[in-house]
Amino acid sequence: MSKSLYITATESRSGKSAIALGVMQMLLNDLRNVAFFRPIINDNVGGRPDHDINLILTHFNLEIPYEDTYAYTLSEARELINAGQHALLLENILNKFKTLESSYDFVLCEGSDFLGKDPAFEFELNADIAANMGAPVILVASGRNKGFKEVVESTQLTIETLEEKGLDLVACIVNRVENGDGAEITGNLKCKIRCEQPLLVYAISEDASLGNPTMGDVSKWLNGQILYGHGRMDTLVQEYVIAAMQVGNFLEYTSAGSLIITPGDREDIILASLASRLSSSYPDVAGILLTGGLQPSTNVHRLIEGWTGVPVPVVSVPDNTFKTTRLLSELYGRIDPEDQRKIASALGNFESCVDVPELSGRLGQTKARRVTPKMFEYNLVAQAKANKMRIVMPEGDCERVLRAADILSRRGVADLVLLGREDNIRAKISNLGLTLENVQIVDPTKSEHLEAYAEAYFEARKHKGILLEDARDRMQDATYFGTMMVQKGDADGMVSGAQNTTAHTIRPAFEFVKTKPGASIVSSVFLMCMKDRVHVYGDCAVNPDPNAEQLAEIALGSAETARVFGVEPRVAMLSYSTGQSGRGEQVDKVKEATRIAQERGVEGVAIEGPLQFDAAVDPDVAKTKMPNSEVAGRATVFIFPDLNTGNNTYKAVQRSSGAVAIGPVLQGLNKPVNDLSRGCTVPDIVNTVAITAIQAQAEKGLI
Incomplete structure (x- = not known):
């Protein structure tokens, strides 16, 4: 099941906040260790903690440090986005969430307040954050001051928008429904796009005791002084009436639950408001708010004090009438941690209107299926950090490599070795304002291992006519030296190619690292991070025209690579025809490769082909072209028939859809060696080092 909501x-x-209370109560019935997290909170007002965080932590006695329960204020988030730092915002939120x-066993997340x-x-922003967390979503819609048609139309549109964004929408709760429209509303809302299971829809009727502030809320919000009616501060306020007219006119505007706002020296309004509460001819006002820091005269105070059991709360506030009214416009009914009556009402409403066992059961069935590029990159780094590997980087004087090394070192992703002239590398580190204290720098020409590496290379290549002196020269090349470090176990993997060509990067590995037992070729995959999932494309970088045997080997290797990186392998062998519909030499090759891969395949890994790309990815097309298939419409690993098709397809998908292409990731070698594009960015290098570290973990049997 998913570990978050x-x-x-x-x-x-x-x-x-009332829904959050109910959901947290539901979760704690089954789980002991539940955390609460708000990615974005309102800007801090007067040093007060966030209302909803304080409510949940206090009521449920959750011992979570307050600073761990949120990531940013709304203004901080907006500032980062306006500065083009949207990716940084998401990364930091994801870090705190993870x-x-x-x-904890579960993390309940609550979005921003739309204030x-x-x-x-x-x-x-909320949709983007939920997507990158991979969390299922409960949508809370509002029926406050809305008719049936407006509620249904606006809520259905929101449901479809969230589904189009790829979010897993578990339930929709329409809260504060008026006029008994709940049953009709729930019957008219449904999922239309991502509909593996029907959307759970619930309606909760408006409860004035939760939606409207009390006189106590008003006094606290305005830093007021309670003059009279201390025992009636739980009286609900329904509306605000600013009293500036003479008494005879002002009384026409009062209604049940009115809060009378008037300057503190308008004794006529004060006395008339108190008298109206004792008269059966006028509705009961909620209270009186005296502005300007003014209070009635001594005689009027004496008159009120002699009034046995003043039935109306009277509160004095320091600000003038205009400012007080403006501040009140920002106040709405809140559930305070100490207000057990409101909390009981909120929980009671939730449990009476929401089928708690049904919702709890659905959460138990919900799996985190969505994987965004940011999530995938985060998981790569987290997996690499779990068992730190030693990764050598031959291009130690490259600025991008140094900047990536700084990030990798700070995040503890791997133990890094940079190759090159130490004085040159140190100077570049200083010029870039970096430190790289935990990164080792090795000059191959001065290394104590140079002679041993040269002899090892000579032994591996003497059948090709290599002389020992040639081997010494070759080992002074950083790429050859770094590859030999990996071969001899002095490093766990190598990443190069930011400056060197692909041929120069991988030639040493072909010469003496060699392929794994049972592997005849080295191939590659790209990890294609789509909007809400990760696909594996192979081979898009190494083999121009593999035969059927090689294509089958690429498929099996790609399935294993997918598994290592947390992608459930369902392998589609791609061609220009599906099933038995096409003929031709290329189709026959894919058919034969599929047969070989299926015979040699691992139990539990589905392999199917030939499949056209649309039949591999689109469930509707799959139903027509290859019904009842385990792979068609659900493929995660895509094997292209040749390099021309694979390379063009991955670039087309990357450029046209905005997918993040991570790779190429080499597979089939005895030790992890990976090539960078010479146009790679710093994040590309960080990701490739993390991938190489994970491959090293797999090679050592650690995953």
């Missing part, structure tokens, strides 16, 4: 709303004041996830000026911005 993301609650997001459609707008402000949806009652999302830290909690690694320490900023741009709700569309917050909606996109």
